[in-house]
Amino acid sequence: MTRLRVAYAGHDFFSSCLELLAQHADVDLVLVLTDEPGGQPTDNVRAIAAAQQTxxxxxxxxxxLTDEFNDISIDLLVCAAYMYRIPIEELNVRYAVNVHPTLLPEGRGPNPLAYLTFDYPQLNGVSIHEMTPELDQGPILVQEPFDRDPGDGFDEIFLKLWAYAPRALRRLLDDVDHYFANKQNQAGGSYWPEPPRAERTLDAATATVADALHLHARFGQLGFFLHTDDEHPTQVRATAASRCQHQYPPGHVTARLSRGWIVALTDGLLQTQPAFHHKPV
Known part of the structure; x- marks a missing residue:
């Protein structure tokens, strides 16, 4: 196999793909593109890049950046949960691919995992498609489906994606020319927008433990918006929720701990932590 000069664009969500690129014997990792400090989580991306001196x-x-990219002779651009639009039509690159967390053509869009948990479990999988100017609409190159276990929520599906995405990417790297020669155009399909804020909101004064656990399962590490009786709406993720009798009025923040809150619900207590920062593509 001919060695490939590869650029990677993404944050920590799919950084298992970056780890594969860094370790692959036939890849020279020459550029990494990611978010600024204070944006999406990038610790793992930066650590891998530093270890490779990339x-x-x-x-x-x-x-x-377009000029720099075009000056360094990139063979393959791998985009995996990148935060910004890439002007692919302006890049001099032989191959450009995007790693997407559904079985395309269904589930195009910036945050499909929130829909996979309950609405479309049959679409769990990874697609790698050719990048085009149209979001998530390029021809499909490789797909890697996986089964959803009973009880899997957002965070469990994320872990499966962490494992299966580099498997799909390894298949592509084994014979890039073959997969591009046999690419399959997308037909039909669907676009899933960011879920509306109302679907990501928990009013602690009226919510039950079951409501909190449902939102946690659907949104996981992305979190949901919590309304309490004495705080502005805050984006949090649940770490635990339990039905129990308590002496607090529902909606009350009963404790502010070093890493989160304990909040009274109508039939129990909810413990929260700050949600991971997220912004749509």
Whole structure:
């Protein structure tokens, strides 16, 4: 196999793919593109890039970045949960692919995991498709389905994606020319928008433990918006919720701990932590 000069664009969500690229014998990892400090989580991306002594560029795409990219002879661009639009039509690159967390053509969009948990479990899987100017609509190259176990929520599906995405990418790397020669155009399909805020909101004054656990299962580490009786709406993730008798009025923040709150619900207590930062593509 001919060695490939590869650029990677993404944050920590799919960084198991970056780990594969860094370890692959036939890959030279020459550029990493990720978010700025304070944006999406990037600790693992930065650690892998540092270990490989690979340059890292952050922030929105710019004309200067296009020039730099085109000057360093990239064979393959791998985009995996990247935060910004890439002007693929302006890049001199032989191959460009995107790693997407559904079985396309269903589930295009910036945050499909929130729908996979309850609405479309049959679409659990990873798709790698050719990048085109149209979001998530390029021809499909590789797909890697997986089964959802009973009780799996957002965070459990994320762990499966962490494992299966590099498997799909390894298949592609084993014979890139073959997969591009046999790519399958997408037909039909669906687009899943960011869930509306109302679907991601818990009013502690009226909510039950079951309500909190449902939101946690659907949104996991992304979290949901919590309304309490004495705080502005806050984006949190549940760490535990239990039905129990208590002396607090529902909606009351009963304790502010070093890493989160304990909040009274109508039939129990909810413990929260700050949600991971997330912004749509």
């Amino acid at each position: 340059p890292v560029r952050t922030g929105r795409w710019s004309a200067a």
